[in-house]
Amino acid sequence: MTLFNREKAIGIVILLAIAxxxxxxxxxxTPAIGxxxxxxxxLYFMKPLPVFASKIDYCSNYLFVAICTFIFIFLITPVLxxxxxxxxxxxxxxxxxxxxxxxxxxxxxxxYEDIVYNGMVDPHGVKNWxxxxxxxxxxxxxxRNSFFIATMSAIIATIIGTIAALGLSRSEMPxxxxxxxxxxxxxxxxxxxxxxxMFFFYSSINLAKTFTxxxxxxxxxxIPFVIITVTATLSGFDRNLIKASQSLGAHGWxxxxxxxxxxxxxxxxxxxxxxFITSLDEIVAVIFLADVEQRTIPRQMFSxxxxxxxxxxxxxxxxxxxxxxxxLTVMELLRRRSERLRGITPG
Amino acid sequence: MSTTKELIEQDGISLKDKLxxxxxxxxxxxxxxxxxLVIFLLVSFVMPIGxxxxxxxxxxxxxxVIPNFAIAIQQWDGNALPSESVFEVFVKDLVTAKKNRExxxxxxxxxxRINYDIPGSRSLFTSTARKAKKLKAxxxxxxxKLNKKWANPTLWLSLKRNSKDLTPAFYLAAMDLKYDERxxxxxxxxxxxxxxxxxxxxxxxxxIITAICILLAYPIAYxxxxxxxxxxxxxxxxxxxxxxTSLLVRTTAWIAILQTQGVVNDILVxxxxxxxxxxxxxxxxQTGTIIAxxxxxxxxxxxxLYSVMKTISPTYMKAALSMGARKSYALRKxxxxxxxxxxxxxxxxxxxxxxxxxxxxxxVGGEDGLLxxxxxxxxxxxxxxxxxxxxxxxxxxxxxxxxxxxYNKLIGIDNLKFG
Numbered sequence: 001m002t003l004f005n006r007e008k009a010i011g012i013v014i015l016l017a018i019a020x021x022x023x024x025x026x027x028x029x030t031p032a033i034g035x036x037x038x039x040x041x042x043l044y045f046m047k048p049l050p051v052f053a054s055k056i057d058y059c060s061n062y063l064f065v066a067i068c069t070f071i072f073i074f075l076i077t078p079v080l081x082x083x084x085x086x087x088x089x090x091x092x093x094x095x096x097x098x099x100x101x102x103x104x105x106x107x108x109x110x111x112y113e114d115i116v117y118n119g120m121v122d123p124h125g126v127k128n129w130x131x132x133x134x135x136x137x138x139x140x141x142x143x144r145n146s147f148f149i150a151t152m153s154a155i156i157a158t159i160i161g162t163i164a165a166l167g168l169s170r171s172e173m174p175x176x177x178x179x180x181x182x183x184x185x186x187x188x189x190x191x192x193x194x195x196x197x198m199f200f201f202y203s204s205i206n207l208a209k210t211f212t213x214x215x216x217x218x219x220x221x222x223i224p225f226v227i228i229t230v231t232a233t234l235s236g237f238d239r240n241l242i243k244a245s246q247s248l249g250a251h252g253w254x255x256x257x258x259x260x261x262x263x264x265x266x267x268x269x270x271x272x273x274x275x276f277i278t279s280l281d282e283i284v285a286v287i288f289l290a291d292v293e294q295r296t297i298p299r300q301m302f303s304x305x306x307x308x309x310x311x312x313x314x315x316x317x318x319x320x321x322x323x324x325x326x327x328l329t330v331m332e333l334l335r336r337r338s339e340r341l342r343g344i345t346p347g
Numbered sequence: 348m349s350t351t352k353e354l355i356e357q358d359g360i361s362l363k364d365k366l367x368x369x370x371x372x373x374x375x376x377x378x379x380x381x382x383x384l385v386i387f388l389l390v391s392f393v394m395p396i397g398x399x400x401x402x403x404x405x406x407x408x409x410x411x412v413i414p415n416f417a418i419a420i421q422q423w424d425g426n427a428l429p430s431e432s433v434f435e436v437f438v439k440d441l442v443t444a445k446k447n448r449e450x451x452x453x454x455x456x457x458x459x460r461i462n463y464d465i466p467g468s469r470s471l472f473t474s475t476a477r478k479a480k481k482l483k484a485x486x487x488x489x490x491x492k493l494n495k496k497w498a499n500p501t502l503w504l505s506l507k508r509n510s511k512d513l514t515p516a517f518y519l520a521a522m523d524l525k526y527d528e529r530x531x532x533x534x535x536x537x538x539x540x541x542x543x544x545x546x547x548x549x550x551x552x553x554x555i556i557t558a559i560c561i562l563l564a565y566p567i568a569y570x571x572x573x574x575x576x577x578x579x580x581x582x583x584x585x586x587x588x589x590x591x592t593s594l595l596v597r598t599t600a601w602i603a604i605l606q607t608q609g610v611v612n613d614i615l616v617x618x619x620x621x622x623x624x625x626x627x628x629x630x631x632x633q634t635g636t637i638i639a640x641x642x643x644x645x646x647x648x649x650x651x652l653y654s655v656m657k658t659i660s661p662t663y664m665k666a667a668l669s670m671g672a673r674k675s676y677a678l679r680k681x682x683x684x685x686x687x688x689x690x691x692x693x694x695x696x697x698x699x700x701x702x703x704x705x706x707x708x709x710x711v712g713g714e715d716g717l718l719x720x721x722x723x724x725x726x727x728x729x730x731x732x733x734x735x736x737x738x739x740x741x742x743x744x745x746x747x748x749x750x751x752x753x754y755n756k757l758i759g760i761d762n763l764k765f766g
Contacts, residue, residue, distance in 0.1 A: 079589050082600045198391070283595065
């Protein structure tokens with residue numbers, strides 16, 4: 001596909017003309033540039049049409065691609081827009097005039113500093129600064145809780161989830177449909193119901209308002225993701241390999257350790273990542289089950305949004321977006337690796 | 348009798364039996380592997396929910412607080428007032444209950460419980476309990492002297508009804524029904540009819556959200572499935588990044604974008620569509636809930652659609668076009684039916700997730716954007732009418748489980764995939 005053919009060149013010229021009209025009527029360059037950028041993107045994604053295509057075909061095709069582009073923009077903008085907003089020098093949730101004119105003084109990292117400083121006894125002190133930050137800063141404490149809970153629940157969910165997936169993917173498995181739907185159901189049952197049930201139950205056995213309680217709840221909620229990803233990996237698994245390993249004298253554990261595990265590792269890791277991010281993002285169970293001691297990042301954001309909405313939340317959100325970009329990249333690499341292992345070449 | 352002879356092995360056992368034995372062992376092994384998780388889920392997930400549902404029909408407040416009365420009242424036929432002996436037991440029970448400080452067994456609990464039935468009766472119980480010690484026989488007379496409201500047979504009927512530990516009262520309340528004075532089931536007063544309308548609103552909003560998701564997801568899933576891999580991978584990020592981003596982050600982002608001083612309003616004002624003081628309220632109402640939830644649930648529609656569309660060969664459409672079908676006709680008759688599995692999966696998934704949503708409506712819903720989950724959370728956390736919360740939860744759960752069963756039947760849960 002060539003980037004420039006005749007039709008696309010015509011399209012660009014038309015768009016430039018409209019942008020120029022916008023510029024002269026509004027007298028400002030920003031909307032004109034905005035318009036041009038937004039409407040030129042669909043051109044890039046347009047496929048070359050067959051030779052017999054008429055002008056109407058081109059127009060309708062462009063319209064379709066343009067609509068799709070806007071839907072993609074709708075999807076991605078909210079995630080990305082908070083990043084520039086979080087560098088606002090003013091305590092507002094919107095772009096100030098200074099930001100629009102790219103005035104350096106309109107940008108600041110004060111909200112990022114606030115993530116660290118908020119709750120500290122002496123943010124600008126020299127003595128015991130690290131200690132103070134590690135133990136007293138609210139967001140840092142929530143982050144520590146979040147990562148602790150997410151790591152623990154991801155590990156537990158992956159271990160018992162993988163074992164169960166090994167059983168489920170066997171052809172001899174009895175009551176397969178019933179058990180699978182039970183194992184997936186934590187994802188389907190409304191979180192409020194799950195959290196309420198757990199709140200009463202864990203209260204009665206003194207697990208509410210403890211880390212154990214929250215971790216157990218998150219293991220439950222992460223299980224379906226582990227099951228789904230690991231069984232998907234196992235579905236492409238050649239069972240003859242197990243027989244081969246056994247015929248060569250390997251016993252059960254060795255077969256698992258040396259043959260099965262290396263092959264399903266990508267699935268296991270992506271399952272673990274799913275469980276990790278589910279726990280990291282989970283809030284309903286935390287609202288019901290956790291105390292101030294177990295406060296996590298989402299919980300802190302939740303009360304932040306309700307009580308004292310400040311751009312610090314946007315700064316935290318930007319950090320979280322960065323984390324999800326990293327996780328997404330890891331997942332994509334894992335997917336490619338798994339495809340390579342299974343002999344499917346990625347495009 | 349079968350005419351075929353059974354194959355017998357050398358050790359005298361038929362091959363069939365041996366095979367059955369071998370597969371039995373295999374089956375047991377497979378089952379054993381899943382057991383740790385199944386047991387874990389039964390304990391940490393199924394049992395708590397079951398326990399909560401039990402709470403919706405089981406409310407032993409009356410028999411906990413005034414146990415002897417709860418037995419004695421059963422002999423009363425419901426006409427006029429109970430006999431003197433019942434009154435005596437009642438007063439004596441109240442005296443002992445007054446001393447009880449255990450949660451769920453105080454006079455306050457009893458008063459709250461009857462207050463659900465007969466609004467305004469709360470103070471009657473608490474004030475009587477304070478003075479119960481001084482009451483002398485004949486108890487019937489002195490109680491009526493203390494407060495004339497005790498002469499109301501409705502009160503005693505309500506006490507009798509609630510003396511039974513098992514009660515459908517909370518389901519009635521959840522369906523905007525109640526018992527009248529005579530114990531018949533009637534519609535609740537207009538003021539209290541909030542649950543059914545909320546259920547209907549929840550279903551309506553979920554349906555709207557699902558419909559918008561279909562409209563938005565269908566074209567982009569199509570584009571993703573036909574573009575060359577290099578480009579579609581780039582666009583796939585637009586779908587997967589929101590999917591992987593924290594729910595709270597996305598909700599926060601929508602608040603930043605949609606609020607009256609937010610980005611969208613700023614742009615509209617800047618372009619001259621709105622005046623500076625005519626900014627539109629787009630968040631903290633139903634509109635905000637719908638926009639934010641569509642954004643959050645859209646990937647759940649795109650991904651199943653995409654995985655189905657990727658398997659559809661483009662030659663089908665070309666064949667239809669080459670035989671003279673117009674594009675719209677070919678789309679309707681050829682392409683759409685082929686995408687039904689993905690469409691069904693996405694629709695059910697989005698609807699199931701939307702109907703039980705809690706966080707987003709709680710944050711951006713304002714007052715009219717609240718869904719049934721928010722009401723359940725309210726009853727569990729704020730009003731502490733746990734049984735009513737549980738009853739509402741049970742109705743929601745049954746709705747979701749029916750949809751889940753349908754999903755399993757039509758699509759099969761093992762076909763669910765991410766990314």
